[in-house]
Amino acid sequence: MGYVGHGSVPCPVEFVIKLNGGALVELSVMLSILSKGMLLSVEIFVLTLLFSIPLGFVVTFGRMSKNFIIRNLVKIYISIMRGTPLMLQLMVVYFGPNLIFGIKISNEYRFTAVIIGFVINYAAYFAEIYRSGIESIPVGQYEAAKVLGYNKFQTFMKIILPQVIKRILPAVTNEVITLIKDTSLAYVISIPEMFSQAKALASSQNTLVPYAIAGVFYYIFNYIVAYIMEWIENKFSYYKIS
Amino acid sequence: MNILEIKNLKKSFDTEVIKDISLTVEEGKVVGIIGPSGSGKSTLLRCATMLETIDSGEIIYMNEHAVRTNPDGKAVYASPKELRRIQRYFGLVFQNFNLFPHYSVIKNITDPLITVQKKSKNEAMEIGRRLLEKMGLSDKEHAYPCQLSGGQQQRVSIARALALNPKILFFDEPTSALDPELTGEILKVIRDLAQEHMTMVIVTHEMSFARDVADHIIFMDGGVIVEQGNPEDVINNPKNERTKAFLNRFER
Numbered sequence: 214m215g216y217v218g219h220g221s222v223p224c225p226v227e228f229v230i231k232l233n234g235g236a237l238v239e240l241s242v243m244l245s246i247l248s249k250g251m252l253l254s255v256e257i258f259v260l261t262l263l264f265s266i267p268l269g270f271v272v273t274f275g276r277m278s279k280n281f282i283i284r285n286l287v288k289i290y291i292s293i294m295r296g297t298p299l300m301l302q303l304m305v306v307y308f309g310p311n312l313i314f315g316i317k318i319s320n321e322y323r324f325t326a327v328i329i330g331f332v333i334n335y336a337a338y339f340a341e342i343y344r345s346g347i348e349s350i351p352v353g354q355y356e357a358a359k360v361l362g363y364n365k366f367q368t369f370m371k372i373i374l375p376q377v378i379k380r381i382l383p384a385v386t387n388e389v390i391t392l393i394k395d396t397s398l399a400y401v402i403s404i405p406e407m408f409s410q411a412k413a414l415a416s417s418q419n420t421l422v423p424y425a426i427a428g429v430f431y432y433i434f435n436y437i438v439a440y441i442m443e444w445i446e447n448k449f450s451y452y453k454i455s
Numbered sequence: 456m457n458i459l460e461i462k463n464l465k466k467s468f469d470t471e472v473i474k475d476i477s478l479t480v481e482e483g484k485v486v487g488i489i490g491p492s493g494s495g496k497s498t499l500l501r502c503a504t505m506l507e508t509i510d511s512g513e514i515i516y517m518n519e520h521a522v523r524t525n526p527d528g529k530a531v532y533a534s535p536k537e538l539r540r541i542q543r544y545f546g547l548v549f550q551n552f553n554l555f556p557h558y559s560v561i562k563n564i565t566d567p568l569i570t571v572q573k574k575s576k577n578e579a580m581e582i583g584r585r586l587l588e589k590m591g592l593s594d595k596e597h598a599y600p601c602q603l604s605g606g607q608q609q610r611v612s613i614a615r616a617l618a619l620n621p622k623i624l625f626f627d628e629p630t631s632a633l634d635p636e637l638t639g640e641i642l643k644v645i646r647d648l649a650q651e652h653m654t655m656v657i658v659t660h661e662m663s664f665a666r667d668v669a670d671h672i673i674f675m676d677g678g679v680i681v682e683q684g685n686p687e688d689v690i691n692n693p694k695n696e697r698t699k700a701f702l703n704r705f706e707r
Contacts (some may be wrong), residue, residue: 356506357553361619362542362571371570375557452556453601 243414243423250407251430256395257406258434261392268332269339276344287321287340294337300398303330307402327399328382331392338388346381347373379449384443393435456483457515458544458654460625463524464502466514472498474678475512480623483652487659487669487686491701495678498659500627503656504547505538516544517622546616550628552608554600554615561587561596564615572619576649579618586614606637609689624648626657642668662705666690674698 225395275287294302310316350373358368397408407427414423459480466473480486488496501507503514505521509530511623514522521541522530532538554563555604564586574582587593590610599606609629616624626645630638642664649668657677659665665672665686672689674682674697682695693699 351553353549353551353553354555357549357555359506360504360542360545360547361567361615362539363567364539367570371566372555379557452599454556 244398246406246410247426250410253406257327257396258393261335264332265335265339268336271345272336272340273343276340282360294334299334299395299399302334303401306330323402323404327404335392342384343383346377349380350376369417376454382446388425389438390435393438394431410411458482460515464535465510466498467510471510472678476680480654480656482654484654484670485649485668486656486671487665488673488675489665494675496675500625504625516541519589529625531677539569544622545625546619546621548613548616550631551572552612554572554608554612556600559597559599559609563611564618578700583636586617590614604612605633607642609641610644628658630661662690
């Protein structure tokens with residue numbers, strides 16, 4: 214199996230599911246183990262959104278900066294984030310400090326690394342979505358605001374941003390849904406989220422049932438999130454953008 | 456009293472679009488600017504409203520310099536703080552209305568009053584409602600721009616500009632984006648404003664309207680003022696060949 218192959222990966226003790234001498238477990242036990250994994254997946258999901266949605270704005274302003282150096286540094290960052298696998302990025306964030314700088318990594322850093330990895334990756338994607346939204350607002354909106362006397366901050370917060378949010382919501386929904394499924398990539402640095410647990414259960418129990426259950430869990434999670442996003446989109450449907 | 460003075464304004468993009476234009480607008484007067492597409496009319500308006508920065512020349516509102524020109528011929532703008540004050544002297548009505556689509560009709564009018572002029576919500580609502588009534592749109596207070604016809608949207612945008620109580624109002628081809636049957640309602644609004652002695656500068660393709668409403672007509676072509684004077688003279692008896700050719704095309 215994949216992660217066993219990472220010879221140098223330190224396998225945390227808590228990750229090994231202790232079962233009574235390899236005996237088969239009941240379905241209810243499986244469900245409870247997977248639910249705990251799911252909670253961790255939800256935690257990764259929530260924390261990633263919490264930090265990457267605002268950070269995306271910082272990145273998009275850098276990407277749209279008039280300063281040549283800032284703009285191009287941000288461009289390179291976005292290019293790397295979008296051009297390499299997230300799984301690899303997670304490994305770099307987790308093992309990098311040790312391999313590159315010789316810093317001893319603690320077990321607690323494992324979860325922090327996952328959040329950092331997800332946040333910097335998703336911020337890059339969100340930034341490009343925000344940019345497409347900001348650039349799609351007609352220049353006439355800025356001009357009308359300027360002539361009416363709005364300053365730049367007021368123009369952005371009151372006139373531009375609400376319209377940008379409406380425009381980018383479908384694209385953001387896509388990313389958010391992808392993120393739910395991407396949380397499973399955390400298994401690569403042995404985070405006991407749902408997919409890792411399913412994998413461990415599957416090998417110890419010699420059955421594919423845990424994967425099927427995990428699939429259903431992911432689907433339900435996605436269904437709820439998609440429902441919420443649709444509700445938000447409807448909140449913005451009271452007007453049309455010319 | 457001169458509300459607006461423009462002296463020796465020059466503006467180039469790739470080519471020179473405005474070549475040395477000067478004009479003055481006195482209080483209570485209506486100036487009509489006519490001319491073929493690409494003659495620089497709209498650019499002149501955009502320079503006057505500071506949506507474009509000029510290369511050289513002077514722009515003066517109410518005897519306050521928004522732009523001067525230093526001895527080597529470069530335009531120098533007033534400080535941002537001064538410009539913000541000067542900006543309050545004028546309003547602009549766009550060809551495409553540029554209403555804020557996410558705000559209701561009344562909020563389009565009241566939000567600048569509250570956000571920019573720091574008026575109370577009640578005062579802003581009072582001003583907004585009075586102007587909507589004047590525009591015959593009282594029943595559309597809570598509608599959104601997308602629910603209105605082009606003519607109604609343009610009337611809202613005129614109300615929005617008037618709400619800030621400008622000394623001078625610019626119109627950039629206010630009827631060009633409208634169906635022919637809707638232009639009448641806008642022209643009527645502007646006529647009413649002229650009767651109330653609102654100072655206005657109107658760029659338009661409506662020749663008979665310009666003749667009726669304006670006190671002074673400017674014919675522009677190729678970035679210069681080719682001919683100007685009172686409307687009867689310029690539109691009915693043009694002296695310059697280019698003016699004649701342009702007006703002839705319009706007759707047909």
